[in-house]
Amino acid sequence: MFDLNSLNPQQRQAVEHDLGPLLLLAGAGSGKTRVITCRISYLLQQRQVAATQILAMTFTNKSAREMRERVEQMVGRKACKGMVISTFHSLCVRILKSHIEKLGYKKNFSIYAASDQQRLVRDLLRDLVADSSAKDADRILWQISAAKNRLVSAAGFKPDINNPDSCLTAEVYPRYQKALKAYNAVDFDDLLMLVVQLFDEHPKVLADYQQRFVYQMVDEYQDTNPVQYRLLRQLSCVHGNLCVVGDDDQSIYGFRGADISTILNFEKDFPGTKVIKLEQNYRSTGNILASANAVICNNNKRRVKALWTADGDGEKVEYLLCEDDEDEARQVMERIHSERFKRKLEYRDFAILYRTNNQSRSFEEQLRYEDIPYVLIGGQKFFDRKEVKDLVAYLKVLINPFDEVNLLRILNYPRRGIGGTSADRLIRLSAESERPLWELLQQAVMIEDLSAKVVGAIDNFADLLKRYRQRFTKPLQMVETLRDLVKELKLDEELYRQENDPQKARRRVENQAEVINSMASYLERESEPTLAGFLERVSLLDDDNIGRNDKEKKLAQDAVTLMSLHSSKGLEFPVVFLVGMEEETLPHKKSIYETFDIDEERRLCYVGMTRARMQLVLIGARKRRRYGSLTQRDPSRFLSEIPEEVLLRLSSEVPRESSETEKEQLADSFFAGISNLFGDS
DNA sequence: GGGTCACCAGTTTTT
DNA sequence: CTGGTGACCC
Numbered sequence: 001m002f003d004l005n006s007l008n009p010q011q012r013q014a015v016e017h018d019l020g021p022l023l024l025l026a027g028a029g030s031g032k033t034r035v036i037t038c039r040i041s042y043l044l045q046q047r048q049v050a051a052t053q054i055l056a057m058t059f060t061n062k063s064a065r066e067m068r069e070r071v072e073q074m075v076g077r078k079a080c081k082g083m084v085i086s087t088f089h090s091l092c093v094r095i096l097k098s099h100i101e102k103l104g105y106k107k108n109f110s111i112y113a114a115s116d117q118q119r120l121v122r123d124l125l126r127d128l129v130a131d132s133s134a135k136d137a138d139r140i141l142w143q144i145s146a147a148k149n150r151l152v153s154a155a156g157f158k159p160d161i162n163n164p165d166s167c168l169t170a171e172v173y174p175r176y177q178k179a180l181k182a183y184n185a186v187d188f189d190d191l192l193m194l195v196v197q198l199f200d201e202h203p204k205v206l207a208d209y210q211q212r213f214v215y216q217m218v219d220e221y222q223d224t225n226p227v228q229y230r231l232l233r234q235l236s237c238v239h240g241n242l243c244v245v246g247d248d249d250q251s252i253y254g255f256r257g258a259d260i261s262t263i264l265n266f267e268k269d270f271p272g273t274k275v276i277k278l279e280q281n282y283r284s285t286g287n288i289l290a291s292a293n294a295v296i297c298n299n300n301k302r303r304v305k306a307l308w309t310a311d312g313d314g315e316k317v318e319y320l321l322c323e324d325d326e327d328e329a330r331q332v333m334e335r336i337h338s339e340r341f342k343r344k345l346e347y348r349d350f351a352i353l354y355r356t357n358n359q360s361r362s363f364e365e366q367l368r369y370e371d372i373p374y375v376l377i378g379g380q381k382f383f384d385r386k387e388v389k390d391l392v393a394y395l396k397v398l399i400n401p402f403d404e405v406n407l408l409r410i411l412n413y414p415r416r417g418i419g420g421t422s423a424d425r426l427i428r429l430s431a432e433s434e435r436p437l438w439e440l441l442q443q444a445v446m447i448e449d450l451s452a453k454v455v456g457a458i459d460n461f462a463d464l465l466k467r468y469r470q471r472f473t474k475p476l477q478m479v480e481t482l483r484d485l486v487k488e489l490k491l492d493e494e495l496y497r498q499e500n501d502p503q504k505a506r507r508r509v510e511n512q513a514e515v516i517n518s519m520a521s522y523l524e525r526e527s528e529p530t531l532a533g534f535l536e537r538v539s540l541l542d543d544d545n546i547g548r549n550d551k552e553k554k555l556a557q558d559a560v561t562l563m564s565l566h567s568s569k570g571l572e573f574p575v576v577f578l579v580g581m582e583e584e585t586l587p588h589k590k591s592i593y594e595t596f597d598i599d600e601e602r603r604l605c606y607v608g609m610t611r612a613r614m615q616l617v618l619i620g621a622r623k624r625r626r627y628g629s630l631t632q633r634d635p636s637r638f639l640s641e642i643p644e645e646v647l648l649r650l651s652s653e654v655p656r657e658s659s660e661t662e663k664e665q666l667a668d669s670f671f672a673g674i675s676n677l678f679g680d681s
Numbered sequence: 682g683g684g685t686c687a688c689c690a691g692t693t694t695t696t
Numbered sequence: 697c698t699g700g701t702g703a704c705c706c
Binding site for chain 2: 058061090111253356417564590591
């Protein structure tokens, strides 16, 4: 059990709060997670609340897992049985698994991730606009997603006449939704939206969940979008014990539909709300907090709070102005070396944070050059890699043969002689006859205009799918079956054939092998494994997803961390380098000229600053190589918001970088010298 | 059916 | 400077 006396008064008040809505405004580093986990433990132990009555929602699997582990540590594993701690999406998948048939889908539905969605929208758009590009499709998809986040259905979508994209979306959205249903597939946004719809249309189903979950908690409430908000309202309105935890100053996912006013309006929406602010910070030095506070208080729409620490001021925050991007990277290396020595730190104590992922390059180069171990967080996710998706596509189709996006994906992968022309013919026929593609594939002989060779290929393909579908019904032999599938498809050969660079090809083969490993570990962990269950985990990037494991494995070793400001939320490091502190980078260009949301950029800056425990170094460059050419840069406006007395301004004093012409002159005279040496005339 | 070339655009992204 | 895409050609 935990000691209530180890909490500060506000934390304790939050933990002991019993009935009625609670808004916990938890500043960065204020012990938020501790309060949630303690509160759950308190409910279980002190208030004798049954574990099954508790629902805790998070945004990431990682925080869900951590939360559960910490509660289990406090009250024991047994006491937690039946408690639901999960992400919004996982919870919704669970609900849909039991009830989706009420909405006209089948239980074995596929979950479409970004690439599946893209492929579908591209195809649909091509039917409408002949010269449509992938970029167009992405923009449309973006609009569809934004609509779904706002709970706007295909039928309810009203185009903005002045916006051509929006008009196109009005055309595509209904077709997209219709196709998904035909393919028995749902996208990520649907997972939430369909549950809201289910609850609206089937009050009895809703009532069951309302009765069950007496206490509800939501982490990172500032990141909820309108659909999630609606879901929480539906679930909580009977018992009214909704406890939300968040920090409006750390709302950085507005671009994904998160609405900061949701947290700002909480008391209005839930009358009788108790508000508790956690402002004592247990992470950063006084100077770091002073500068972060000074920056964030320039935002207007926010709940006023000011982080403070009982500890000392610490070192001043530094602002280091460098010559260019290369210099910026070199300066960071130098600081890593010296700080590591001076403060006896390890590589893992350093983080380099940036606004956009492409900023990582110069640092990676320099780190490699200096032989400093580093981990790059973000970038391409494991299950987003083509070769992985290709293999997973087979599994998806085996579960749900109506999943046409994935069926088309594997139809000619690896190449089996069913090319674009034949595929087009099949698709057209499928549309005309309104029969699923899978049905046609099973009777390829009946189709006119297909050569005997193609018919043979299709027959073999259909036969292969049927065979493996049969075999995968034996879950315990899943891994063996998958191995056989990879072997039979000769996927290794295919990868070596596609890739010129044998090294790359080998990596891709290994990635496919990782899928098999992932399945093996799923099989070990799960008491009732199924192929569908495995796919569900893969789709939701659940705990034994490889990308995540990789990330954690990497964090465990001693290495400098490189990541975007967005990825840094929730983490902390003794020394933080916040790089690229320049106008048009932070704040980003688009936020200045297009979206006009400087406040969110300021919050992003704030999140980055508050990651630092001991030392915060803000870095910018005078000029920077962008898309090949050198451009002048201005210091970020956020720098001028930091009080001078906590800021140490430094300028890198490197020997002035010689210009290109000077270099050429230097080279010329060098070669001239050599020629002279050899007595050339 | 697949490979090559020219062109274009270039945030963030928990699931 | 890059990577990704689509048109075009064999």
